[in-house]
Amino acid sequence: MSMWIAVLVTGVGCLLLKVVGMTAPRRLLDNPRIADFATIVPVALLAALIGLETFTSGQSLTVDVPRVAAVAAAAVALALRAPFLVVLLVAAATAAGLRAVGVG
């Protein structure tokens, strides 16, 4: 699969997924198992992505101290109810700051 095909399939696919939701018959969610799985599956996927983005590079497990610290700082910011943009800035500043002083 070439890069362009992957990009186009993902782009069109994600767009179609939105169309399905806005136009679907409501009966689709009448099956409680389907509704429940569909509701909970993003939690598993997002958590997996957080773990992989934080603790891996390529296919190896790594602990990049500035990056791990940045995610921890983002968690603290979220716990303090910081707005979305502030959370992202805190994460970037933490990683950049630690690297600037030679950590990691």
Place this chain on the structure above:
Amino acid sequence: MIVSQRAWAPPVRDGLGVGVAAGFAGLAFGTSAVTAGLSVAQASVLSVLAFTGASQFALVGVIAGGGNLAAGVVGAMLLGARNTLYGLRLADVLGWRGTRKIVATHGVIDESTAVALAQRDRDDARLGFATTAVTTFVCWNVTTVVGAVATGHVGDISALGLDAVVPAVFLALLWSRLRHGGRERWVALGGVAIALATTTFLPAGVPVLCAAIAALVATLAASTRPTETSGGT
């Protein structure tokens, strides 16, 4: 959801704030995409067409890891299925028909859903949704290009800490669900554990798909105890 809402906040201001914040994430996406090997054009097409951050980051993450493209696409689509669920809710809340509904469909994302569902009546919901969707779309696509183009000119992206923005975006998206209850936390822990345990021997992209098993187990466990109510939506 990712927006700290106040009941009195005008929907337009919410929408603008959220949209601008998403633009910052777009900067991180543009840099990640080009660093992973996408062209500026490919990064832009993805932002225009898919217009859903988590899926785009997921695909680029797999490509950066040298993984299987098909697995990356499937992972992106699974994440994109969130928007299907949002649409089911929003179709009723917004009540648009015809052309407006068609245009609104592309704007169905975490941020616009959060702002729309936080409003008290249909007019405010429509206003909040439209403002958020349009602002986010413009900012996200402009910053995708800026990030992608800048990557070629900035020597070391990691010095800016933009690589840490990606997991922070996911964490922000997940946070309110984690506050929900124990079930979400167990599913999240299961997802992390499965992904990290399998990442060393499965092709990049596949561990994320395997993490869905945690959600499947939770669903099956819940359905064997029909009297228990799940954590809601």
